[in-house]
Amino acid sequence: MSCAAPQDVDGRVSPSYGEIQNNLKPQAMTAAILTEGLSKTFGRTRALVSLDLEVPEGEVLGYLGPNGAGKTTTIRLLLGLIGASAGRAEIFGVDCQASPVQAHRRVAYVPGEASLWPTLTGAETLHLLGRVQGQVDPGYRDLLIERFEIDPSKRVRTYSKGNRQKLILVAGLMTRADLLLLDEPTSGLDPLMERAFRECVAEARGRGQTVFLSSHILSEVEALCDRVAILREGHLVEVGTLAQMRHLSALQVEAEFDAAVPDLSAVPGVSAVAVDGNRVRCQVTGSVEPLLRVLAAAGVRHLTCREPSLEELFLAHYGAAEPSSEATRAG
Amino acid sequence: MQAELAFHARRAARVVAVTTTRRAARSGALWGYVFGAAVASSAYGYARLYPTAASRAKLAASFSGNAGIAAVLGPARRIETVAGFTAWRIGVVLTVIGAIWGLLAATRMLRGEEDAGRWELFLSGQTTRRGAAAQAICALAGGLAALWAVTAVLTVAIGLAPKVRFSIGGSLYLAAALVAGAGMFLAVGAFVGQLAASRRQANLIGAGVLGAAFLLRMIADSARGLAWLRWASPLGWPEELRPLTGPRPLAFVPIIALIAALVGAAVAVAGRRDLGASALPTPEAPQPRTGLLRGPTGLTIRLTRPGILAWVAGLAILGLVLGLVAQAAGNALSGSATLERAIRRLGGQHGGAAAYLGVAFSIVGLLVSLAAAGQVAAARGEEAEGHLDHLLARPVGRARWLAGRLAIGATLVIVSSVVAGLAAWVGATSQHEGIGIGRLLQAGLNMAPPALFILGVGVLALGLWPRTSTPVVYGLIVWSYLVELVAAAVTTNRWLLDTSVFHHITPAPAADPNWTAAAWLTGLGLLAAVAGVAAFRRRDLVSA
Ligand SMILES: Nc1ncnc2c1ncn2[C@@H]1O[C@H](COP(=O)(O)OP(=O)(O)O)[C@@H](O)[C@H]1O
Numbered sequence: 001m002s003c004a005a006p007q008d009v010d011g012r013v014s015p016s017y018g019e020i021q022n023n024l025k026p027q028a029m030t031a032a033i034l035t036e037g038l039s040k041t042f043g044r045t046r047a048l049v050s051l052d053l054e055v056p057e058g059e060v061l062g063y064l065g066p067n068g069a070g071k072t073t074t075i076r077l078l079l080g081l082i083g084a085s086a087g088r089a090e091i092f093g094v095d096c097q098a099s100p101v102q103a104h105r106r107v108a109y110v111p112g113e114a115s116l117w118p119t120l121t122g123a124e125t126l127h128l129l130g131r132v133q134g135q136v137d138p139g140y141r142d143l144l145i146e147r148f149e150i151d152p153s154k155r156v157r158t159y160s161k162g163n164r165q166k167l168i169l170v171a172g173l174m175t176r177a178d179l180l181l182l183d184e185p186t187s188g189l190d191p192l193m194e195r196a197f198r199e200c201v202a203e204a205r206g207r208g209q210t211v212f213l214s215s216h217i218l219s220e221v222e223a224l225c226d227r228v229a230i231l232r233e234g235h236l237v238e239v240g241t242l243a244q245m246r247h248l249s250a251l252q253v254e255a256e257f258d259a260a261v262p263d264l265s266a267v268p269g270v271s272a273v274a275v276d277g278n279r280v281r282c283q284v285t286g287s288v289e290p291l292l293r294v295l296a297a298a299g300v301r302h303l304t305c306r307e308p309s310l311e312e313l314f315l316a317h318y319g320a321a322e323p324s325s326e327a328t329r330a331g
Numbered sequence: 332m333q334a335e336l337a338f339h340a341r342r343a344a345r346v347v348a349v350t351t352t353r354r355a356a357r358s359g360a361l362w363g364y365v366f367g368a369a370v371a372s373s374a375y376g377y378a379r380l381y382p383t384a385a386s387r388a389k390l391a392a393s394f395s396g397n398a399g400i401a402a403v404l405g406p407a408r409r410i411e412t413v414a415g416f417t418a419w420r421i422g423v424v425l426t427v428i429g430a431i432w433g434l435l436a437a438t439r440m441l442r443g444e445e446d447a448g449r450w451e452l453f454l455s456g457q458t459t460r461r462g463a464a465a466q467a468i469c470a471l472a473g474g475l476a477a478l479w480a481v482t483a484v485l486t487v488a489i490g491l492a493p494k495v496r497f498s499i500g501g502s503l504y505l506a507a508a509l510v511a512g513a514g515m516f517l518a519v520g521a522f523v524g525q526l527a528a529s530r531r532q533a534n535l536i537g538a539g540v541l542g543a544a545f546l547l548r549m550i551a552d553s554a555r556g557l558a559w560l561r562w563a564s565p566l567g568w569p570e571e572l573r574p575l576t577g578p579r580p581l582a583f584v585p586i587i588a589l590i591a592a593l594v595g596a597a598v599a600v601a602g603r604r605d606l607g608a609s610a611l612p613t614p615e616a617p618q619p620r621t622g623l624l625r626g627p628t629g630l631t632i633r634l635t636r637p638g639i640l641a642w643v644a645g646l647a648i649l650g651l652v653l654g655l656v657a658q659a660a661g662n663a664l665s666g667s668a669t670l671e672r673a674i675r676r677l678g679g680q681h682g683g684a685a686a687y688l689g690v691a692f693s694i695v696g697l698l699v700s701l702a703a704a705g706q707v708a709a710a711r712g713e714e715a716e717g718h719l720d721h722l723l724a725r726p727v728g729r730a731r732w733l734a735g736r737l738a739i740g741a742t743l744v745i746v747s748s749v750v751a752g753l754a755a756w757v758g759a760t761s762q763h764e765g766i767g768i769g770r771l772l773q774a775g776l777n778m779a780p781p782a783l784f785i786l787g788v789g790v791l792a793l794g795l796w797p798r799t800s801t802p803v804v805y806g807l808i809v810w811s812y813l814v815e816l817v818a819a820a821v822t823t824n825r826w827l828l829d830t831s832v833f834h835h836i837t838p839a840p841a842a843d844p845n846w847t848a849a850a851w852l853t854g855l856g857l858l859a860a861v862a863g864v865a866a867f868r869r870r871d872l873v874s875a
């Protein structure tokens with residue numbers, strides 16, 4: 001018998017989102033990001049609905065959602081580039097909408113679509129954005145230029161889309177700002193550059209910077225983030241550590257019997273039962289104890305139980321597909 | 332298989348050659364109609380306006396030997412005849428228009444197509460680079476032939492009219508002289524297209540050559556004793572052809588030699604360079620120029636500097652030209668009842684050169700306003716393109732960014748209008764016209780308030796309804812100009828006339844500037860701008 005879940009398997013109740021927040025809330029520290037009822041409506045579109053989120057200093061938060069979920073809207077609200085329809089947001093205790101200039105002093109922003117001044121060269125762009133930010137680590141900037149293999153002497157007009165994206169990434173990272181707001185920053189990057197990016201986020205975390213990483217690339221978030229927030233059609237549907245999220249969702253159980261498969265449909269917490277000869281697959285939420293008792297009594301020969309991947313968690317929230325073990329990217 | 336591919340490639344190449352030739356010919360023929368229309372309007376207009384020998388003699392007396400007019404239009408020869416007047420009136424203008432057409436057509440065909448990547452397809456066939464360039468040049472030659480043919484046919488037809496009476500040979504020769512500039516600059520365009528790194532750069536180099544040639548011709552034609560200098564400028568040669576007055580076909584020799592040399596050089600260079608590359612050494616790593624890149628306003632100056640310099644230079648040249656011709660034009664037009672009525676309607680009191688400048692300066696006003704509108708459009712463009720996000724996501728206030736742009740726009744407006752006035756004074760004074768510098772500086776400055784008002788309205792629109800800001804400013808200018816041009820002649824409805832921003836300024840220097848109205852326009856513009864900045868601070872950024 002093998003069971004991959006490291007957590008306790010019994011007595012699982014569904015704690016509310018608020019409880020998780022409270023458990024994680026750092027005590028005497030200002031949060032890097034704090035939003036209260038933050039909402040944005042574009043005409044009839046409710047792009048963001050009453051977002052309550054707190055990101056403590058030093059955390060790497062993955063902000064997940066498919067296209068149109070409201071990720072960009074959230075970040076632009078945090079930057080004050082658009083005004084909130086309701087609610088408020090703070091960055092390190094400074095109101096983003098009322099005093100954007102002050103809030104921006106500790107923030108670096110990397111948009112997902114880099115539209116830059118075509119007549120400036122890469123070096124000139126970095127110089128300008130560094131001067132405007134008022135804070136640059138020149139050594140780190142040079143390291144980043146090398147790591148992302150940018151030719152800063154060329155005019156931006158001649159850059160490919162991927163190269164423009166790398167340039168804007170360097171412009172954000174080189175400031176070593178306390179808070180990095182990254183909006184799908186790896187769109188258009190090749191796998192090598194994606195790896196360089198992950199290195200940078202790891203470094204930022206090592207230095208105690210806070211990272212708000214909006215993404216729809218699950219492997220990226222899974223690899224980098226301390227906590228994950230899942231957004232769906234403007235609503236925050238889930239937030240917590242991956243471990244906590246897994247804890248909340250169904251375990252995948254597969255069992256093989258010597259004899260006939262017992263009827264599992266009546267067992268508390270068990271769902272999606274599929275029988276195939278003397279094998280059975282099912283999901284279990286809450287405590288696994290009742291299931292284990294039935295299985296043991298029926299003479300189980302082989303048992304695997306697997307916690308869901310982030311992918312499955314994610315898909316479960318969208319009902320896009322049955323949880324499966326194939327790794328595909330959700331978009 | 333191989334043979335079949337080669338066959339298809341050859342056929343594709345032929346198709347490309349045919350379509351480009353057809354396109355060039357169509358464009359040439361179209362401009363041929365414009366050239367013909369110019370010949371017709373000046374020949375018929377002259378015959379109608381100056382029917383008697385006495386009136387023609389008077390005109391000739393006021394224009395012949397006037398250096399200011401000669402600088403702009405070339406030396407006047409035998410303008411007491413329809414033929415002489417027509418050749419003189421349109422010669423320089425059509426030569427320059429033809430040269431611009433030739434330059435743009437050549438760089439498009441030899442470089443624009445290549446920049447757009449269409450040549451790669453073509454060259455993957457059997458054609459060599461040199462062959463492709465030669466074919467494009469043949470297509471351009473077809474365009475030039477079409478330009479000449481249409482111009483010649485129309486000129487011959489116009490020349491048959493009893494009041495005009497050009498000989499057929501003379502008409503054909505005139506058409507050839509008129510398209511000589513086009514031919515030379517087609518060759519210039521073909522050659523610089525091979526040297527430069529992009530079509531844009533080729534156009535810039537070609538425009539520089541054209542400007543230098545024009546300047547040289549201007550000096551040669553305006554200064555007594557410098558006529559020999561005309562031979563140093565390619566634009567002087569078509570003048571030396573002297574169509575309809577005393578033909579000198581010898582001047583075709585340098586023209587044809589220049590075309591042959593440039594075309595030969597273009598084909599030779601084309602064979603030696605890589606596709607998409609330039610033959611001129613391009614600096615591998617241009618030194619970063621970071622002097623201005625310290626903040627949003629420095630960035631704006633850096634980005635808009637080429638446009639700003641072009642506007643100021645353009646208005647300086649316009650002012651200079653208006654000043655140069657002011658005296659002669661004022662003399663020739665004095666006694667024209669229509670013009671005097673127009674001046675009086677606009678509130679002018681002075682006659683002569685001042686009257687002419689008073690009317691002509693409305694173009695300065697229009698251009699300065701267009702410069703202001705361009706600043707509004709550029710600001711909106713920064714937002715629409717998403718460039719502004721990079722600034723406002725950093726510690727840059729919205730008011731600071733917009734106010735900086737506004738200040739730059741206002742400076743451009745004031746500087747370019749004063750420069751136009753100053754240049755007009757330089758031009759007028761060189762012709763010993765005794766109009767004071769103060770009066771012309773004021774006349775220039777008089778053109779700033781409408782533009783400042785438009786700038787303010789543009790900022791207000793940018794603050795309230797960003798997507799409308801560009802149409803609003805250009806629409807306001809077009810509306811105002813139409814009201815001035817059309818409505819003012821047919822109606823006296825105050826409400827309608829007052830909707831034109833240009834209606835609130837006087838035609839200085841024909842009249843004294845109305846500084847009260849100017850202050851109102853400027854003040855209202857400022858008020859609109861302040862409201863616009865306040866609205867801009869509150870609204871969402873809106874992409875294109
Ligand atoms: N400026 C806007 N005007 C109208 N609708 C918008 C605007 N910006 C975003 N939206 C809408 O808001 C929703 C959320 O968009 P967005 O935040 O860009 O999603 P994401 O970044 O997660 O892909 C989408 O339905 C989008 O169409």
Ligand SMILES: [Mg+2]
Pocket residue numbers: 068071072073112183184
């Ligand atoms: Mg987005």
